[in-house]
Amino acid sequence: MSDQSATTDVNVNVNDAKQIYIGDVGPGVKKRDPILIADSVTRTFGGNTAVNVEHVEIPRNMITALIGPNGAGKTTFFNLLTGFDKPNSGNWTYDGQKLAGVPAFKVARRGMVRTFQLTKSLALLSVMENMRLGATKQKGENIFRAMLPFLWRDQEKANTAKAMELLGRFKLDTKKDDYAASLSGGQRKLLEMARALMSDPDLVMLDEPMAGVNPALTQSLLGHILGLKDQGMTVLFVEHDMHMVQTIADWVIVMAEGKIVAEGYPSVVMQDQAVIDAYLGAHHDVDLGTLTGQLAVAEDIDPHLVEELREEVSADPELAEELAEEQNRTEQ
Amino acid sequence: MDFTFIPLAFGQLLSPQTIGFALAALGLAVHFGFGGLLNFGQAGFMSVGGYFFAITAVKFGFPFWLSLVAAIIGAVIFAFILGIPTLRLRADYLSIVTIAAAEIVRYTVQTPQIAPFTGGSDGINGSSAAFDALNPIPPGRYGIAPLLYSASDLWIIICGWGAVLVLGLLVWQLMRSPWGRVIKGIREDEDAVRSLGKNVYAYKMQALILGGVLGALGAVVAIIPTSLQPENFGTQTTFFLFTIILLGGATTVLGPIIGSIIFWVVLSLSDGILSILVTNHIVPLSTVQQGPIRFIIVGVALMLLVIFRPQGILGKKRETYFSV
Numbered sequence: 167m168s169d170q171s172a173t174t175d176v177n178v179n180v181n182d183a184k185q186i187y188i189g190d191v192g193p194g195v196k197k198r199d200p201i202l203i204a205d206s207v208t209r210t211f212g213g214n215t216a217v218n219v220e221h222v223e224i225p226r227n228m229i230t231a232l233i234g235p236n237g238a239g240k241t242t243f244f245n246l247l248t249g250f251d252k253p254n255s256g257n258w259t260y261d262g263q264k265l266a267g268v269p270a271f272k273v274a275r276r277g278m279v280r281t282f283q284l285t286k287s288l289a290l291l292s293v294m295e296n297m298r299l300g301a302t303k304q305k306g307e308n309i310f311r312a313m314l315p316f317l318w319r320d321q322e323k324a325n326t327a328k329a330m331e332l333l334g335r336f337k338l339d340t341k342k343d344d345y346a347a348s349l350s351g352g353q354r355k356l357l358e359m360a361r362a363l364m365s366d367p368d369l370v371m372l373d374e375p376m377a378g379v380n381p382a383l384t385q386s387l388l389g390h391i392l393g394l395k396d397q398g399m400t401v402l403f404v405e406h407d408m409h410m411v412q413t414i415a416d417w418v419i420v421m422a423e424g425k426i427v428a429e430g431y432p433s434v435v436m437q438d439q440a441v442i443d444a445y446l447g448a449h450h451d452v453d454l455g456t457l458t459g460q461l462a463v464a465e466d467i468d469p470h471l472v473e474e475l476r477e478e479v480s481a482d483p484e485l486a487e488e489l490a491e492e493q494n495r496t497e498q
Numbered sequence: 499m500d501f502t503f504i505p506l507a508f509g510q511l512l513s514p515q516t517i518g519f520a521l522a523a524l525g526l527a528v529h530f531g532f533g534g535l536l537n538f539g540q541a542g543f544m545s546v547g548g549y550f551f552a553i554t555a556v557k558f559g560f561p562f563w564l565s566l567v568a569a570i571i572g573a574v575i576f577a578f579i580l581g582i583p584t585l586r587l588r589a590d591y592l593s594i595v596t597i598a599a600a601e602i603v604r605y606t607v608q609t610p611q612i613a614p615f616t617g618g619s620d621g622i623n624g625s626s627a628a629f630d631a632l633n634p635i636p637p638g639r640y641g642i643a644p645l646l647y648s649a650s651d652l653w654i655i656i657c658g659w660g661a662v663l664v665l666g667l668l669v670w671q672l673m674r675s676p677w678g679r680v681i682k683g684i685r686e687d688e689d690a691v692r693s694l695g696k697n698v699y700a701y702k703m704q705a706l707i708l709g710g711v712l713g714a715l716g717a718v719v720a721i722i723p724t725s726l727q728p729e730n731f732g733t734q735t736t737f738f739l740f741t742i743i744l745l746g747g748a749t750t751v752l753g754p755i756i757g758s759i760i761f762w763v764v765l766s767l768s769d770g771i772l773s774i775l776v777t778n779h780i781v782p783l784s785t786v787q788q789g790p791i792r793f794i795i796v797g798v799a800l801m802l803l804v805i806f807r808p809q810g811i812l813g814k815k816r817e818t819y820f821s822v
Contacts, residue, residue: 274695280693281693288687299691299696302695312676361694
């Protein structure tokens with residue numbers, strides 16, 4: 167593959183595994199070993215520009231988070247990259263091969279597989295059938311060979327074994343004969359991810375994998391995603407859950423109004439003023455369950471609100487005590 | 499009172515008409531039940547198959563096997579014409595195009611300019627000559643009165659049910675193969691299947707062709723003992739076929755076959771019963787009203803079926819728990 171040559175002819179310290187980028191960090195920064203490179207990709211709906219990405223590179227064997235406010239064009243960008251939508255202009259390469267204009271099913275065959283924001287489990291197929299469908303290069307999927315079971319029976323057995331192993335990892339093995347329709351929303355997310363992995367992808371693109379998933383399941387999903395990286399896959403995901411982004415992402419790309427507005431390591435990007443303004447909001451790390459938190463937010467919105475809150479606190483001795491306690495704690 | 503209608507109704511169990519509708523309904527089950535393709539023009543596939551068969555047999559004097567191949571080719575061409583522009587679009591478009599195309603075929607074959615070729619509104623007689631020439635059964639009457647079959651009746655019944663058996667097994671095998679899994683996946687969500695690297699368009703086209711060919715073969719069986727009549731392939735035929743697959747179970751292989759048998763036996767029985775009731779003045783209906791009344795009964799029965807047993811007679815109950 168071309169990735170070897172790409173890394174040797176640039177003058178960087180290749181021994182530094184942590185170094186993801188080359189040059190100055192900023193939107194569209196070059197990566198040491200990109201798997202996906204997109205150039206001037208635009209998509210407009212009528213007069214509304216949904217996506218206008220000048221240049222972006224996705225680092226190989228890393229977990230990259232794509233964040234941004236609602237309507238930033240994250241999902242549209244996903245759809246364009248995976249062939250589910252056609253851009254007005256633009257080019258992108260995957261593993262050095264041109265991918266623009268390639269239909270969705272061929273994109274998947276090249277090893278770039280995606281999941282959907284609104285989970286697409288195949289309701290009236292069993293969980294196991296859902297999984298088997300994910301396997302690629304199946305001989306029995308040809309209509310003529312399908313009539314002769316002895317041609318594909320062995321492959322089917324191998325796929326079933328592989329599916330069982332994956333289902334076991336995602337704790338769905340006991341559900342294998344149930345219709346996918348009988349699974350809960352979170353389990354369907356798991357099934358969709360497991361099904362995507364049946365094709366042994368190189369790049370996994372997850373569109374909001376945590377939406378509607380309970381905290382315990384979130385933990386195990388995070389583990390699964392980290393596991394993908396250990397197995398040598400690249401992960402690109404869209405997510406609104408900042409906790410998840412901070413925990414597992416190696417790199418964060420921020421989109422707003424169709425453009426890439428910031429890029430960088432998660433801890434650095436979260437402090438970026440442009441990101442805070444566009445997406446997180448000034449009080450993103452404030453706990454609204456506490457009085458001090460509420461006061462801090464109220465200060466920004468309306469000074470009268472602060473007065474009202476303070477009056478309320480002074481009128482109630484219990485609240486006043488609580489506020490004093492909280493302030494003590496923060497000072498310590 | 500004359501009760502011979504009862505054995506005659508049960509004669510529908512085996513009749514070529516039942517076979518023809520069983521095959522066409524099986525094709526529609528491939529389209530709609532397994533593949534989610536909303537084809538409202540299955541009568542069009544039947545009509546194209548019937549005309550390709552009859553024209554090549556009668557006008558060109560093709561041997562039977564060649565005419566049969568012609569019928570299959572006709573259905574394949576028709577499937578391409580319908581599928582190429584519509585299968586990339588949403589499911590609704592296919593239904594609009596198919597219902598229109600079936601009507602276009604029905605009107606086109608009746609135009610006087612091509613009547614020497616298609617027989618106009620009279621249709622085509624005598625397409626069974628080449629088929630009967632292959633008949634090994636000695637002439638005579640077979641069966642018990644009033645259900646008597648001539649040698650050629652028996653020949654088409656045997657060949658017809660043989661075809662149902664072979665094609666039923668073929669569809670059953672296909673639907674339990676990885677190919678069938680892709681087809682069923684497309685029914686559930688074609689974008690999901692596309693994201694897994696399957697060429698959805700090609701699979702939909704294959705399903706459209708397979709179901710269409712089954713429709714064409716059904717028409718061949720149905721026209722051999724009688725004649726080819728363009729009016730037999732109106733929209734009513736398509737709706738009969740939908741009734742049959744909903745009755746038997748749209749996502750099963752046996753459902754359309756059993757459904758076709760029940761449909762024709764019940765229709766024939768209800769006609770006989772109504773006829774007795776009307777001629778003996780037991781119900782206040784005229785003989786003119788008698789015909790439409792039985793379709794009203796069929797319609798009500800279908801509504802009750804869809805309400806109380808939406809999966810059909812052979813369908814799995816648990817599938818309906820999740821229907822949207």
